[in-house]
Amino acid sequence: MSKGFASTYRIVLLATGLFVCFGGVAARLVWLHVVDRDSLLKTITRTRQQYTPEIARRGDILDARGGLLATSSTQRVLGVDPLSLRPQDEKRWPELAALIGMPEGELRRIFTTRYREAPAPAPTANAVIDLRRLGRVATPAAATPDDDTEEDAAPDASGRRPIRWVKLRDDVPEKLYEEIMKLGIKGVYGPHVARRAYPNQHLAAHVLGYVNKQQEAAAGMEANMDFFLRGQNGWRVGERDGRNRELPQFLDRRVPPSDGYSVKLSIDTIVQDIVEQELTYIATTYEPKKASIIVSDPRNGFILAMGNYPNYDPNEYNKLRPDEQHRMRNVAVADVYEPGSVFKIVAVAAALEERIATTRSMFDTAADKIMHRGRTIPLPAEDHRFPNPQAVTLAEAVSHSSNRGAAQLGVALGEERFYRYVRAFGFGRPLGFPVGGEVAGLLRPVKDWDPIDITRIPIGHSISATVLQMHQAMSVIANDGVLLRPQVIREVRDAAGEIVYRYDRAEIGRVVSLETARTVARLLMGVASKEGTAAEAAIEGYDVAGKTGTTIKLMDEVQPDGSTKLVYNRKHHIASFVGFFPAGRPQVAISVIVDDADHKAPRGIAYGGRVAAPSFKRIGERLIAILNIQAHAQPSPAGLVAAHQGGRR
Amino acid sequence: MKRNSQAFAHQLLVCLLVTMAFGGTIGLGTVWMRHQISVTAKANRALLAEINEVNRRSDALEAEIRGEQRPELLRELNLRFRLGLVPMNEVPVIHVTENVTQRMVERANRWSFPPASRENGPVTLRFAQR
Incomplete structure (x- = not known):
């Protein structure tokens, strides 16, 4: 065998060094994956794990001829983050006001009110506000608009609370939402919310009943057949990154939603x-x-x-005045x-x-x-x-x-x-x-x-x-x-x-x-x-x-x-x-x-x-x-x- | 047999280099694979979101179409555009109380002998003789 390029001593030293390095890496890996595993997993689970519910589609109610009497649809709850608004978008505010049918003065008032001087609400109120923001809590008839339309951030140094979200309208159809998005006003956006639609309006209303904004069947066939209609919500557990974005590659477990059954009535x-x-x-x-x-x-x-x-x-069940509830x-x-x-x-x-x-x-x-x-x-x-x-x-x-x-x-x-x-x-x-x-x-x-x-x-x-x-x-x-x-x-x-x-x-x-x-x-x-x-x-x-x-x-x-x-x-x-x-x-x-x-x-x-x-x-x-x-x-x-x-x- | 320690060291070094290269390849392969898994998972999620979005829009559109076809609105449009359409539930029902055969014969003969021809008096037929 020919002589190598280095002395045996050096080679052995290098090999030993490499083994030590590999050994160190291996030891560290064993430490991380075996010895310290539980505490590290706890931290990761706390910070990265994400539970996402998957909402099942509520079944339709059909008439004797197969026509739709009640169906599920989605709308947007449009809102604004006043702190994200840009001065260059102000010229489009009147256009937005016209699109959502709100007086321009009212819209300007909402857009320019960026801080609230009022004392902080009770801690539990935030959760309710969150739900209301998503349209899942019915708006009490007697409540003031501010009660269910605004979400505040933590107070700043001066004690004022920055307003991070104010509801503008809670029944924006997708088509209208697209037009609003075309305006390109930064800070104006809205999440999806499931809504029940009754295409024939008052037709057979007393038989059909209705589903409220919390997606709870409140009366009529909706309530009676709720077990079949509502379906079974699914969920998935995965991880999210530092920007709160879901990491689909780390999906841990998923239970798909099971859509609700349709109910066919004898009503013609x-x-x-x-x-x-x-x-x-x-x-x-x-x-x-x-x-x-x-x-x-x-x-x-x-x-x-x-x-x-x-x-x-x-x-429009929620638009009935108390003296009209008998309807x-x-x-x-x-x-x-x-x-x-x-x-x-x-x-x-x-x-x-x-x-x-x-x-x-x-x-x-x-x-x-x-x-x-x-x-x-x-x-x-x-x-x-x-x-x-x-x-x-x-x-x-x-x-x-x-x-x-x-x-x-x-x-x-x-x-x-x-x-x-x-x-x-x-x-x-x-x-x-x-x-x-x-x-x-x-x-x-x-x-x-x-x-x-x-x-x-x-x-x-x-x-x-x-x-x-x-x-x-x-x-x-x-x-x-x-x-x-x-x-x-x-x-x-x-x-x-x-x-x-x-x-x-x-x-x-x-x-x-x-x-x-x-x-x-x-x-x-x-x-x-x-x-x-x-x-x-x-x-x-x-x-x-x-x-x-x-x-x-x-x-x-x-x-x-x-x-x-x-x-x-x-x-x-x-x-x-x-x-x-x-x-x-x-x-x-x-x-x-x-x-x-x-x-x-x-x-x-x-x-x-x-x-x-x-x-x-x-x-x-x-x-x-x-x-x-x-x-x-x-x-x-x-x-x-x-x-x-x-x-x- | 004389043991060549240098040769052993060389073999060891080659082995180490091969191991490193192999490990590196495996590592890079794993990273690439995980990246591909991530890309595929993201694509799947995007696709799923798109399907949901399409379904959502389809539901919204169907509800809108059904809303536009509600009987009350159709009646209103009929009046507004003066279409003069008759709802299908107003098909006239004729109750025949007289002799049905006689009635059908009369109706069939109306084509052969229209009322105008009867007003001109009786029909006279002339036959030429050769």
Whole structure:
């Protein structure tokens, strides 16, 4: 072997040096990675680790035709950091003010206020301000603008607190934000915030409910189906650099978000629109206190439309004044009323089912008293003058809404039996409607009834029900005697569009037999005939079955001693018409209830036949083409339709 | 056999140099790889952010489109632009109460014998004889 370029001694020295160096590096590495590992990891974790939530997209709410009723969208919360503003951008301030719709003076005031002299807020307030800045906390109506729009930095040497962020507008669409960014004003920016959008505005607002700015479902379907709609937020844990920027290469763990499911309703936007147009017409024409319309398919209990007046726009729920909050109430399920004559269907159906009466039974409507359990009970006044009041058939009693006829049926049934039927028709208990805060109505147990109640409840007095309960009771007749659960949710679909759950017809129970239901339906056809109390509800070419109701309202009256007492006020009525068609093969049930329309009604009394029945007809006629409703071929049995003029109850 | 200590030292030095070169290459390779991982991760994150942004804009646009198609606004535009469009839910329904066959025959004959021809009196047919 040839001699090397250096002496052995030097080479050994160099090699030893190198080994020592490598050994030193290795020892240091062992020290850092093994001995000192925990303390170093703690420091790194504290300073560099970053937890980032990934927000799941909230699912959509769709109508029966797949149209969007509620969807998720993003907006920007635009704000300004006054300390970052540059003098050369000042000439663009007016343009910015015009874009965001803010008075220029107000904008200048915000932009030029750079310090706050006020004392420091409590430490916890900053967190709240942070959330509010991102639009996740609802703005309290009574709060001053400064409370939720400004974020301060730590005070400077002179004790002033520099203002680092002031909200300018919290609902800036992306398109507008782009235009604002084009202005190039340094210090004006805004983070994304998720917002719920209701493209049809007030349409079906009471069914949909709304999601507030904290992204919490506050009412309606949004709240009821929140579990499916909200999805599951994801998160990732990684590291960030010294400038607080995420370092994606150091992603430690990631759980991806799972988007919310979509909920398909049975609400049909076109039918809902027809209903809301009719409500607008009622509101304009009669200026009632409130009104409700429900349209459903009686064969399966699915609600096609549910509208109330007054209404609201869920996009602007937070703009309602405290005195307007009642607009958000779904009065069709959350409010009760005395159903009045519409309720007579219960007594008639029960009497026919129990074979206490037949279609040929006769009633003496001239009698003003009746004996019951050894007592003489006064009968309610009769509103219709029958030509032969001593011999009124059941068909005549129904078509002219005889109070005394219904009262006599109630007495014949007896309290216990009648109560059982009333319960079976769905009164006095919630029907399980998923939204709107459904109430049970008021049906006292028999032991609490006054003796007179057995003559008053059959005519729809001394009992309170929701509009939906009355609607479902009528649907029992349309559905061959079976009470169905009113439903509004059709399907739940996952983010990929696959059906997760499908809702189907849900029976609560059979109330009366098929024969009884069909007999009552035929009797109710007389109501919407030329001779009945609701000739205005008749639809040409179709057999309409229904019942009018005109209820005198219970109102507070001031007594001589200054106290108030609930009394029947004959100047205020609730007009209603509840019916279905075609009577022989029902495809649609419609309820129209108008509360306190007397001041604009013909002759000062809002009769069901005059105020509510025409709305039924208008809605029904428009639904024929939409729902492809076929006229039933079988003619009405002539013998069952009464042939008298007049009568308005 | 005579042991050549210099040769051993040379071998050791060569080994060390090779080790250093190898280690350096591995180190540089690792740095390059980590850089590439970082670049790829950043690109992925940017792509993901872009996808989210597109989805966000798509959602916003869809909501806007649906908002512009709401029935109330369409009715208002119909009136404003005097389009005279009839909503689909106002399709006229004609209830035929008379004999359907007779009605269809009359309707079909309207083309052959329009009302104007009936006003001119009865139709006379003349046949020429040869």
